[in-house]
Amino acid sequence: MGMGNLTSTSDDILACARSLIVAGGYNGFSYADIADVVGIRKASIHHHFPSKLDLVRTLVARYREEAKAGVAKLELQVSDPLDQLRFYVGYWEACIADASAPFCVCALLASQLPVLPEAVGLEVRAHFRFLSEWLTSVLERGMQQGQLRLTSSPRAEAEAFMATVHGAMLSARAYGDPKIFAVVTGQLLVRLALRIPCDESHEAQ
Secondary structure, rough: OOHHHHHHHHHHHHHHHHHHHHHHHHHHHOHHHHHHHHOOHHHHHHOOOOOOHHHHHHHHHHHHHHHHHHHHHHHHHOOHHHHHHHHHHHHHHHHOOOOOOOOOHHHHHHHHHOOEEEEHHHHHHHHHHHHHHHHHHHHHHHHHOEEEEEOHHHHHHHHHHHHHHHHHHHHHHOOOOOOHHHHHHHHHHHHHHHOOOOOHHHHHO
């Protein structure tokens, strides 16, 4: 058995848990549910993750690592700040449209923070901080390059951007309509993009 197979069971467990949380929240699934989906015994899950807290804490930490890797890759492939924001929004738009990940697991868990174990809450907050810091840096760069029009500080704009993206997920779910996500986030990008009004450009000629 190769090394790849060793990690695949825990990967399967984590992937299954993520989709179950997105569907029904922290308390919406049990190890029995995962055992059914993954096709293993409950004891096998406990072997990898002794408790649900261990499982979900690991899941959120892993999710954050994936997000960091995704952002690093995006920074390498796309240098333009507005395009980076478009790409980030587009990523979620695609996930919601094909229902592969119709909701950010951290946004969903954030809505349940009062009932979550503290160790899970810490990981969820860390993800929000990471995302906010990245968005702040993108908005700062866009402002410095004269590409983005910010009406408040980059930090405040980043928090508003993140809240709008998560709120758009919620609206798409509430209406049962994936297209609502793009309706909401499209406005966000239009508002941030610096556009020279047509009449000013005519006068300059």
